[in-house]
Amino acid sequence: MLAAKFIRENTEAVRQNIRHRRGDAKILDAWLEKDSAYRKVLLETEQLKAQRNLFKPQGKPTPEQLENMKSLSDFIKSNDAVLAAFEEELDEIALVFPNMLSADTPVGKDENDNPIIKTWGTPRVFEFTPKSHDELGESLQMLDFERGTKLSGSRFTVLKGWGAKMERALINFMLETHSETGYEEVWTPFIVNKESMTGTGQLPKFEEELYRCERDELYLIPTAEVPVTNLYRDEIVPTLPMKFVSYTPCFRREAGSYGKDTAGLIRQHQFNKVELVVYSKPEDSMAMLESLTQSAESILEKLELPYRRIQLCSGDVGFSSCKTYDLEVWFPSQGRYREISSCSNFWDFQARRAKIRYRNDEKQVEPIHTLNGSGLAVGRTLAAILENYQERDGHIRVPKVLQDYLKIDIIKKD
RNA sequence: GGAGAGGUCGCAUAGCUGGUCUAGUGCGCACGCCUGGAAAGUGUGUAAACCGCAAGGUUUCGAGGGUUCGAAUCCCUCCCUCUCCGCCA
Known part of the structure; x- marks a missing residue:
């Protein structure tokens, strides 16, 4: 606000x-x-x-x-x-006024005007036609889309065997990596009240996107940003910065995205995400955005997945954000980069709504700055691994950093 | 879910026969005195929001209603916490 x-x-x-x-x-x-x-x-x-x-x-x-x-x-x-x-x-x-954009956010219409900030890694050259992750996942019995649909409906998926294990390994790998670089791990409720949703800006404007438990007036979280940023709602925090990493499932209705990414793990109603959240002093927040984005990038680099960083232009930056970088990972079957992380500085926009303040050097109470970024979206990471690490015969090599977790180096059909 | 107790300016508490509460006190915190230095002692100060250049003003005692000229104080509804019981991973 x-x-x-x-x-x-x-x-x-x-x-x-x-x-x-x-x-x-x-x-x-x-x-x-x-x-x-x-x-x-x-x-x-x-x-x-x-x-x-x-x-x-x-x-x-x-x-x-x-x-x-x-x-x-x-x-x-x-x-x-x-x-x-x-x-x-x-x-x-x-409450429906969008946040002010940072001065260095380029003016633009839509995602086509987002400048590329950097590119890391080189997409692999396949000497065969790379398969899509959903095809690979099904044939290796890691992903079961049909039964997910039977249980709950479209955009729900069941993970099995090495799929389930890899999902769990990725969550642990991400949590551990970020813990080691100064983020404190938190485990939060996955269902929150209206005040929390309003604090981070999901309500009142984006009610359509949320799953709601009407009987109890509670909402399923669409991202860990909601519970973690609201941890200190209505408080004057004693020390800054505070950095958190949190694993949660995320629930999104994806209203209005019918027909988009219907196949595979890209767009699900329920997905796992490891999120980074930073509470910052105002004067440090832009530097924090850089370091937070690098933290997210480090996961892709350790997994050796080619990616690029783009900056969102004015027409594409989210409602609550003042400046946003997106990380996009290479998907061989689609021949393009797809979003896997979004890192934003919210300036004092959320802190003002959620009344999170601190005492500055002059002892004045003022709103803090909040930031967050995916570090990373787990389902999309798994999908990217399947596609980038596939072999001609449909086997998947396991990325080096995950081999300790999975205790194998190749996933193949029984 | 049932019974009881309670939610007051960081924490803990007083106030609850309505105006003197512009919310007292203790702890904590800040600054000073004392000290070779520290502790102890001691003095002063210490909630937030809004309007205003300022002086100053207004609001807030879990939330929302009501009674009243006037409510932290009385009444109603709701929320939450704690204790005991029931049920249950």
């Missing part, structure tokens, strides 16, 4: 920002109009209340005084009702 004061003082920048994100700036005008009306009533009401408080002398009030206080109180009551209505409306509008 943008601070009301910031919106007032930087109206044009906010308007420009909404345009760059290809949003409609009308909501800004609606907000501004309401805000100035609100402030008039606020001032008046506070003066009335100050009067009332002055009237509060010791002893019993005379009938005359009582009469005065009564009418004053009536005014205050009706004004308070007006104020409450204003506040609710203002919040409702402000």
Whole structure:
């Protein structure tokens, strides 16, 4: 959420920002109009209340005084009702304002305008036609798509045998690697309340994307970002930075993506992810984004998977983010790079919503900066390994760093 | 799920026969005195949000309603925590 004061003082920048994100700036005008009306009533009401408080002398009030206080109180009551209505409306509008973009976010329309920042590794040259991961996974009896569908529906998959073991190995490998570089491991609830979803920005705007337990007013998390960032909601944190790594399953309805990536593990309603979350001092957050992104990249490098890093342009950056890098891994069967991690600096946007603050050097309380990034999406990593490590006969070589976990170096048909 | 107790400015607590609460006290923390240095002792200060250039003002005592001229204090609803019982991985 943008601070009301910031919106007032930087109206044009906010308007420009909404345009760059290809949003409609009308909501800004609606907000501004309401805000100035609100402030008039606020001032008046506070003066009335100050009067009332002055009237509060010791002893019993005379009938005359009582009469005065009564009418004053009536005014205050009706004004308070007006104020409450204003506040609710203002919040409702402000909650759907997107975050301000970083100055170095390129202006662009969509994913085609995302610049490539770096490329690592060289896609392997196959002397045969590489198979897709779903075909490989099924033939090696690692993935069972049909039974996943039987159990739950489309976009649900069952992992078996070496598939299940590799998924587990990847989770452990990622958690251990990040633990070693200063991220504290946390294990959180996978179902959270509305306040948590609002704190990180999933609500109110993206309700459609969430699985909801109506009876209990709880939501299944779409990413570990939600529980981990909300760990310190409504708190003034004592030390910064704090860095966490967390494994969770993620649940997404994928509304509106019918027909996209219907085959394979790429787009699932339930998938595993190891997430990095950083609580940072404002002045350090951009440097933190670089190091967090490198942490995510290190996993791909240890797995020896070719990838590239792109920066999202203004039209493609997520609602809550101020600056985002995506990591994309090479998929031989598709002949292209596909997203496997997204690393974002949210600036103070989430911290303001979630009321996570710290005391700066001047002892002033101010919102912190939050960041997070996938380190990595496990299902997509498994898919990328199958495709990049396949052999002509359909066997899969096991990446070196996973051999200790799996105790084998090649996966083949029985 | 049943019975009871409780949710107060970091932590712990007082306040709960409505105005003096602009929320007291202890611990912790910060700064100072004392000390060769430290501990102890001692003094002062220490919640947040909003409006305002400032002076200052307003709000917040789990959340939301209500009674009242006025509520941390009374009433209602809800949420959560703890103890005991029941059930259960």
